[in-house]
Amino acid sequence: MAITIADLVEHAVDACGERTAVLCGDRSVTYAELEQRTNRLAHHMQANGVTAGSHVGVYGRNSIELIEAMIAAYKLRAVAININYRYVENELRYLADNADLCALVYDRALAGTVASVTPDLPKLRHRIVIEDGSEAESDGVPYATALEQGSPERDFGPRSPDDHYILYTGGTTGMPKGVVWRQEDIWRALGGGVEVYTGRRLPDEWEQSRTGAENPPLVTLPIPPLIHGATQWASLRALFSGGAVVMLPDFSGHAVWDLVQRHKVNVLLISGDAMGRPMIEAVNEREYDISSVVAIASSAALFSASVKNQFLEKLPNAVLTDSIGSSETGFTGLSIAQRDGVSTVGPRVIADEDAVVIDDEGNPVAKGETGRLARRNYVPIGYYKDEKKSAEVFVTIGGERYTVPGDFACLEEDGTITLLGRGSTCVNTAGEKVYPEEVESALKAHPAVFDTLVIGIADERLGQRVAAVIAAREGDRPGLTELNEFLRERIAGYKVPRSVWFADSIRRTPSGKPDYAWAKEFAAGREPDDSVAVTAGKV
Numbered sequence: 001m002a003i004t005i006a007d008l009v010e011h012a013v014d015a016c017g018e019r020t021a022v023l024c025g026d027r028s029v030t031y032a033e034l035e036q037r038t039n040r041l042a043h044h045m046q047a048n049g050v051t052a053g054s055h056v057g058v059y060g061r062n063s064i065e066l067i068e069a070m071i072a073a074y075k076l077r078a079v080a081i082n083i084n085y086r087y088v089e090n091e092l093r094y095l096a097d098n099a100d101l102c103a104l105v106y107d108r109a110l111a112g113t114v115a116s117v118t119p120d121l122p123k124l125r126h127r128i129v130i131e132d133g134s135e136a137e138s139d140g141v142p143y144a145t146a147l148e149q150g151s152p153e154r155d156f157g158p159r160s161p162d163d164h165y166i167l168y169t170g171g172t173t174g175m176p177k178g179v180v181w182r183q184e185d186i187w188r189a190l191g192g193g194v195e196v197y198t199g200r201r202l203p204d205e206w207e208q209s210r211t212g213a214e215n216p217p218l219v220t221l222p223i224p225p226l227i228h229g230a231t232q233w234a235s236l237r238a239l240f241s242g243g244a245v246v247m248l249p250d251f252s253g254h255a256v257w258d259l260v261q262r263h264k265v266n267v268l269l270i271s272g273d274a275m276g277r278p279m280i281e282a283v284n285e286r287e288y289d290i291s292s293v294v295a296i297a298s299s300a301a302l303f304s305a306s307v308k309n310q311f312l313e314k315l316p317n318a319v320l321t322d323s324i325g326s327s328e329t330g331f332t333g334l335s336i337a338q339r340d341g342v343s344t345v346g347p348r349v350i351a352d353e354d355a356v357v358i359d360d361e362g363n364p365v366a367k368g369e370t371g372r373l374a375r376r377n378y379v380p381i382g383y384y385k386d387e388k389k390s391a392e393v394f395v396t397i398g399g400e401r402y403t404v405p406g407d408f409a410c411l412e413e414d415g416t417i418t419l420l421g422r423g424s425t426c427v428n429t430a431g432e433k434v435y436p437e438e439v440e441s442a443l444k445a446h447p448a449v450f451d452t453l454v455i456g457i458a459d460e461r462l463g464q465r466v467a468a469v470i471a472a473r474e475g476d477r478p479g480l481t482e483l484n485e486f487l488r489e490r491i492a493g494y495k496v497p498r499s500v501w502f503a504d505s506i507r508r509t510p511s512g513k514p515d516y517a518w519a520k521e522f523a524a525g526r527e528p529d530d531s532v533a534v535t536a537g538k539v
Contacts, residue, residue, distance in 0.1 A: 003184040003193070003205045004159040006074040008240045010035070011209035016242035019217055022064045023263060024247035029064055031242070034071070040150035041072035041128075044141075045103060047149070048126040052077035055099050055166070059083040059092070059114070060107035061249040062226050065130045065143055067235060069105040070226075074183075075156050079164050081178070082227045085110065086510060093117040095168060095176055096124060098385065104140075105130065111138035166384060167229045169327045178384030179327045188378040189330025190233040192240060196334065199353055212242030219292075221246040221259055222269040225510045229327055230299045234269045251275065253282025257290060264292040271512025272303040273444060277451065280310045290315065297334075299323045300513060303347065304444040322347045324419045328393060328405040329355075329375045333417055348418040354378070357411040358404070362397040365411050370420065373409040374402045408435065425516050427456030429464050434495045436516070442490045443468060443497075446483065448476040451506040453519040457499060467528070468497040469519045471506045480530035499528040 017032040029037065050056060056073040058080050060066050070080040081099045083092065085107065092113055096104070103126040106114055111129065115138070118124060127140035161184035168176045187193040193202050202208070220243055222234035235245045246263050248255060256279050259265060270276055276298065283290065293315055303322050311320055323334035324347050333349035354377040357365045365371040379401060382390030394403050408420040420426075420435040427434040436454035443452045451471040456464035472478065478486075480500050487496045507518040 002159050003161045003187055004074065004077075004163050005165065005183055005187070005191075005236060006071065006156075007159060007205060008187070008191070008208065009038075009071055009074075009236075010154065011206055012212065012240055012242050015209040015213040016217070019242055020244045021239060022067055022245045022247060024062065024064045024249065027064060034068065035154065036152040037147060038068050038071045038075060039152050039154055040147040041068055041143075042075040042156070043150035043153075044128075044146040045072060045078070045126070045150075046076055048103065050076055050078050050103050050126070053164070054078040054102045055081050057081045057083050057096060057099065057101045057104040057106070058226070059085060059087075059104060059110060060130055060132070061085055062231075062247040063107075063130060063132075063249060064247065066105070066226050067245070067247070069128070070232070074163075075154075077157075077159055077163050079166050081166055082168055082229075082232070084227050084510060085225065087113070089113055089116050093120055096121050098176075099166070099168070099178055102126065103128070105143075106140070107132045107134075108136050108138055109134040111136040111140070114138070114140070164381075167232070167327045168227075177386060177389065180381040180384050182381065185378040185380070186233075186330065190229070190237075190325075192237045194378075196331065208237075208240040209242060212240075218243040218266045219246060219263055220244070220267040220269070221248065221256070221263075221265045223248055223251060223256060223275055224269070224271050224300070224512060227510060228271070228300065230269060230271070230325075234267075234297075238267075251278075253278035253280075254286065257283055257286070257288040260293060261289045266292055266294050268293060268296045270296065270298050270303075271300045272298050273307050273451065274508050274512030276303060276307045276311065277444075280307060280314070283314055284310075293318050295319045295321070297321045297323065299325065304441045306445045322349065324349055324373075324407075324417075326405050326407065328380060328403045329373075330378065332373065332375055335416075348412065348416050351415075351417045355417065356402075357409050357417060358397070358402075362395070367411050367413045367415070370408060370410045372404055372423075373407040373417065373419065374404045376400050376402045379403040425455075427454070427464050427466050429456070429459070429466055429494060430462040432494045434466050436514075439466060439468070439487075439491060439495050439497065442487050442495075443470065443483070445490065446478060446486050448473050448478040449483075453506055453514050453516060454497065455516060455519050455523060457520075457523060459498075465498045466495060467499040467501070467523060469501045469503050469506065469522055471503055477502060480532065484532075499523075499531040501526065502529050 013031045013035040021031045021034045058069050073080040105128045107130050128146050129138045129140035130143045163183045165181045165183050165186045166178045168178050220238040222231040224231045238245045321334045325332045332355045333351035335349045355375050357371040358374050359371045410418045421437045439454040443449050450473050454468045457467045459465035507515045
């Protein structure tokens with residue numbers, strides 16, 4: 001049994017050929033068409049030097065072609081490498097070189113950036129251009145030409161579950177790193193190979209396509225960009241099961257609900273408040289038929305209780321879940337949102353049976369204690385070309401291999417786990433640890449706060465003081481005194497921001513993750529809009 005991404009897609013093709021597979025804008029492809037197009041593209045890549053183990057960059061906004069390029073690479077036992085479409089020259093040059101790209105599939109709008117770095121990348125021998133309506137000049141092969149030149153036949157050799165899948169992290173704590181997985185392991189961790197709710201391990205590679213063919217297809221709209229692992233795997237899981245995937249190239253709250261109404265979307269994937277808030281405001285501004293939605297899943301970013309409650313009011317019969325995980329762990333745990341939740345910390349989840357919270361010596365912590373989140377079973381091989389970092393994160397504890405990516409968590413008295421955040425963003429104020437996600441969630445419960453990031457800034461008395469960069473709602477900027485009174489009813493006094501800066505908007509990655517480096521730069525360049533002096537003792 002060779003469980004690979006390409007095999008799982010091909011099983012769905014064989015079972016659900018006439019169903020719609022992917023939709024974007026006014027275009028769609030059936031499973032049969034997806035098969036022919038990806039075979040053609042794979043054969044074209046093969047004729048131009050892409051072989052088993054080669055790395056193929058995918059660099060563009062969400063589109064049918066970007067999904068096809070990923071599948072085509074996997075058909076050849078090559079590896080698709082995700083590249084942030086917002087990258088400028090230096091970032092693209094670094095990642096393309098670090099990942100040893102031999103081929104690149106990219107949007108025409110990005111041709112100028114590609115052309116500027118190509119002379120520095122001798123391993124990058126072939127380029128394919130996706131037409132996106134722009135007129136940028138490119139010497140890459142047009143995507144349509146690549147399809148014309150390739151055979152539609154599925155005549156590839158056998159594949160192996162040891163074939164690699166690589167996901168580059170967003171680089172929030174340094175330059176992006178490529179997390180290397182065995183394909184069967186990542187399928188078990190994120191692709192449905194282990195059922196989320198029951199923990200049951202699927203017995204064979206045909207169960208998803210077989211079950212999908214026996215049931216009406218679900219329509220899934222994964223909203224974050226395909227550079228984000230959660231979107232890749234939400235899309236792939238849907239394709240493994242004969243469902244339809246709706247692609248959204250450019251996010252806005254209204255654009256999401258337009259697609260939901262148009263395509264009768266059943267499942268939405270979002271990244272916390274960064275997407276949830278604009279969406280809930282959009283549906284409050286305009287009437288949409290959203291009755292088809294049965295599930296909303298949030299991952300990768302903070303999803304505050306206030307926003308969850310608003311979604312549950314609009315969709316009282318939908319299942320709203322909040323999950324935790326990372327590029328290094330895959331799925332770790334989830335919670336099902338309830339009305340009137342009051343938690344102001346990060347996601348509190350029922351953990352996967354392979355998840356554990358450990359202390360600095362690698363021992364499981366007692367209930368009520370905080371430690372680092374770790375996961376065993378179905379973990380990555382390591383970081384691509386980074387043995388030192390791999391040894392720090394992928395460790396052996398008690399004879400078992402664990403991944404310990406640096407997330408702090410609390411093991412609650414009832415056995416659930418609350419994710420607190422990365423140690424690198426933790427604020428140490430007078431010896432007290434403050435996790436930004438907790439303060440951000442409390443701030444977002446204030447009606448005048450649209451978005452925020454919490455950071456630590458230098459303080460003579462405290463070492464660090466808690467501070468916040470806030471995007472307020474138009475015409476409704478709260479003062480520090482007002483925020484202080486509001487927050488002290490929700491979090492301990494030492495966690496309350498002592499300095500506040502207001503920004504027009506909060507910078508986040510395309511997948512909705514916080515850009516704390518930007519927040520620190522923003523604060524460093526100006527005086528606070530509101531601040532209080534610390535005169536004595538702990539705040």
